[in-house]
Amino acid sequence: MRQRDGMKKTIRPRTKPSDIRRQELMDAAAGLFIEQGVEATTIDAITARAEVAKGTFYHYFSTKNGILEALRAAFSQGFLDRVGAAVDTVPAGDHAARLRQWLVAGVTIYMAEYELHDVVFHQHGRRMQYRTEKNAIVGQLAGLLAAGARDGAWNARNPEFVAVVVYQGFHGAVDDAIERGLQDPAPIAAALFDLFSLMLRT
């Protein structure tokens, strides 16, 4: 490998560093995946857009799915790095400010890059799927939250927004419990109720 790099430098003086070339292939793939979907994108189209020979693709990736996996890992690591950097602009002892930084950076990055997010995490265009079903359940929760707010039982100025957070928190907590192999719903429901009761305190 070292030998080959040395030869390349002699023969093609304008050869780019390996990591830049890899990134250019990934950028080309990301653009094409967003524009026309993963299915419709060929390796030929990726190398054409990146302006490299087809063999160069196979130097870095073995399949189209391989470059998709690399994009997924890069999205996740980039999110972590940037959110972590935003948190670290605030002193370690100012915990509330650090949580705020996490949320501001996280929301900003996700909203700015959701097209790439959807391509790498939802290959089958899941974003708009099952919206009716989800909205029905969030609507049920929002009605419950609005009724309590009207009676002064708790504080929920925007019941629709709170319902989204409660619904997703519920969904994620159960997903996590299933992944951990937990069997008893009672402690999970109790922990959720405690958290959401605090969130709704007047």
Place this chain on the structure above:
Amino acid sequence: MRQRDGMKKTIRPRTKPSDIRRQELMDAAAGLFIEQGVEATTIDAITARAEVAKGTFYHYFSTKNGILEALRAAFSQGFLDRVGAAVDTVPAGDHAARLRQWLVAGVTIYMAEYELHDVVFHQHGRRMQYRTEKNAIVGQLAGLLAAGARDGAWNARNPEFVAVVVYQGFHGAVDDAIERGLQDPAPIAAALFDLFSLMLRT
């Protein structure tokens, strides 16, 4: 249709009511989808398990995807109905108890029926996908929450659990904002921060 039902009754006295037969087909399909996946399940296998002729399937559904859609609608409606019934066992004015009922019923149903849930909402077996990426981000949040709890900045007895709820709430709120066509991340991050600050208050 009425005519045909009448004829059926004469010729085959043991014919089951239409909605029961439809439900039996759906139960057979649900079992097969869970056991061997949607892809591997044929309409022949569904009708064999339901013990009906193949033509009976096409009386109720036009394709395998059609019965999958019916299962999805039934799952969602069944969840709504049962959670709604649980909520309504408690007086309308006792809002906290109603929220608790929603969470207990919701967690119980989802944990008991997640296999069917996954088949109808995640045809490609999404449950265990991207766990590494998600865990990395939830772990980052959990670290932040644990640090604040150690310093007494807030109350988070189980930072890992709270991190799952915060992560999912964040994710769902942004998904919702994108679906609504909102552009500005600032108010969404601020609303999330307000909610989670309340949740973490000592």
